[in-house]
Amino acid sequence: MIPSDPEALDALAAEHVLGTLDAREAAEVNRALPVDAALREAVARWEARLAPLAGLAPPAAPPDDLWKRIEASVAKRAPAQVVPLRAVASGAAPARPDRLWKTWSIGATAVAAGLAAILFLRPADPPRMMTVLLTSRDQPAWLVEAEGGGLRLASLNPRPVEAGRAQQLWALPPGATAPTSLGLIPESGQARVAPGIVRPEPGMLIEITLEPPGGSPTGRPTGPILFIGRLAPATGT
Amino acid sequence: MTLDAAGMIRGVADGEAGALRRLYDAQAPRLFGVAMAILRDRDAAADALHDAVVKIAARAAQFDPARGEAGAWLAAIVRHAALDLARARGRETPTDDPALGDTAVAPEALDRLLETQEADRLRECLNALESRNRQGILLAFVHGLSHAQIAARLDLPLGTVKAWIRRGLARLKGCLA
Structure with a gap:
């Protein structure tokens, strides 16, 4: 259940962005996001608040063949x-x-x-x-x-x-x-x-x-x- | 040709030839690092980055520079792709110890944050939290640890960790407001 109480909704959005929701809760949020503007807003604000933390992960070189795989998948979807x-x-x-x-x-x-x-x-x-x-x-x-x-x-x-x-x-x-x-x-x-x-x-x-x-x-x-x-x-x- | 991420995302949305490749070349090391910190497995992190870039290609037109920074938009898509994979791999069991060892981001690492105004504020507000509280938030955001894994790592009861994180996030919000 996506809460209607603004405070509970914001807490749910925060944990969605933090990543601590379990699979069932995360799936519920993902289903609700397209149709729930208040939830979408709250998630966007939390993404903005915590975004700088992504800079803490040290950069790493991806496997050389990854681009080829991505290119093939994108081409398959496009037509x-x-x-x-x-x-x-x-x-x-x-x-x-x-x-x-x-x-x-x-x-x-x-x-x-x-x-x-x-x-x-x-x-x-x-x-x-x-x-x-x-x-x-x-x-x-x-x-x-x-x-x-x-x-x-x-x-x-x-x-x-x-x-x-x-x-x-x-x-x-x-x-x-x-x-x-x-x-x-x-x-x-x-x-x-x-x-x-x-x-x-x-x-x-x-x-x-x-x-x-x-x-x-x-x-x-x-x-x-x-x-x-x-x-x-x-x-x- | 624009070299900033926002311009490259716009190029992808407009169907510009080679735009996705340029975006990938410019952003892949940073984004792969984000996925690696969560999954700690090169194959899994590659899967996550693959899924994320396919999504980025499909959703490029939805990116709105007025609503957020391009690098953050990209990283969020990668993080959620990696978190979905981590969940599928059963991270909810505390016995599945992520064995972060020394690779875990230490709270001092906050000093490495970019010298932007937003990062400065966030660092100040995180530093105002109790240390274990701050560490829980970092372990969740950067390393994708579940409540149960954070509890095991910090040697705290699961209920305590859940309550601390909830309270920590509420304090953070108040501090950043």
């Missing part, structure tokens, strides 16, 4: 960010995700349209398509723009991904019965979907779901929808 995970066979839509999308997108579309008007006052030529992905509480989270036959995403409110989970991007073109995976969202808050995976068109639903590391094992959304929006022309009516 997964914008490359499609796997083809999704078309067929009957699974009942659950379909129903969710319909009920959720009604209110969200109106809010997104309002935000679109605010964000895109500049005239665009040719007409652009965009949407703002909203949380379940209609908070704007991602700006999605069609660009050069692909999509460009920018986080409006970067937040860390829940530890041990991945965020997967999906598109559902109008009339389609199953969403297409567009790949995993990188932690950097910026992402690009290469042209050719889907053809952006007005009315296309875009959503991000929470999935196991490496993405949905079934090729369809399996976790909760975190953010959703509907692509619409950014100018004109």
Whole structure:
């Protein structure tokens, strides 16, 4: 349990930074950090307070081959960010995700349209398509723009991904019965979907779901929808 | 090309070619030292630094220079990667004596802290704590010792160590405020 009492919360943050929490407590803090702003603040202040102590560890030369290993791991992760995970066979839509999308997108579309008007006052030529992905509480989270036959995403409110989970991007073109995976969202808050995976068109639903590391094992959304929006022309009516 | 850590982290976030390598070359000895002090095993420390640099590459865009110093941000990621490994290796048992021997950072080592304003304040405030209290905090932060390991090393009951550390941190906070 993450305490709500400010003093207890601060004590927990202090021991997290000091490193004295046991594995279970540390995992609990790591799970809470992305969603608990007060805890994040307290941890950041303790990191700043104790940071000079890291200078007490004598420097040491790392193994020569370590960079190669790091480079390989980073390269392996990078392409997964914008490359499609796997083809999704078309067929009957699974009942659950379909129903969710319909009920959720009604209110969200109106809010997104309002935000679109605010964000895109500049005239665009040719007409652009965009949407703002909203949380379940209609908070704007991602700006999605069609660009050069692909999509460009920018986080409006970067937040860390829940530890041990991945965020997967999906598109559902109008009339389609199953969403297409567009790949995993990188932690950097910026992402690009290469042209050719889907053809952006007005009315296309875009959503991000929470999935196991490496993405949905079934090729369809399996976790909760975190953010959703509907692509619409950014100018004109 | 910027040589300061903050500039290099920004380069990584922007996807600049070679930025991560430059950051690694400039910071690896310091960061590997941080991991070694906690894990005291070159293979384990290399694993921790590997995990940390992969995280740094992924999270570079989240670094906000207005909220903290770049070197501290990097070291914190490495420390937590090393602590996670130490936990996975079962550090909670006091019998798993970390056998620090003479390699443990002695309280006098505080004099080695950088001559920055923040480090000066922290040194003053740590020196104002009771000696065993101060030593417990150093053993935990620098060497990644658990409550149980600190208790074994300082020959104190576990409950006493927990209470001392909690109180020491509270005093430190008050002193640094």
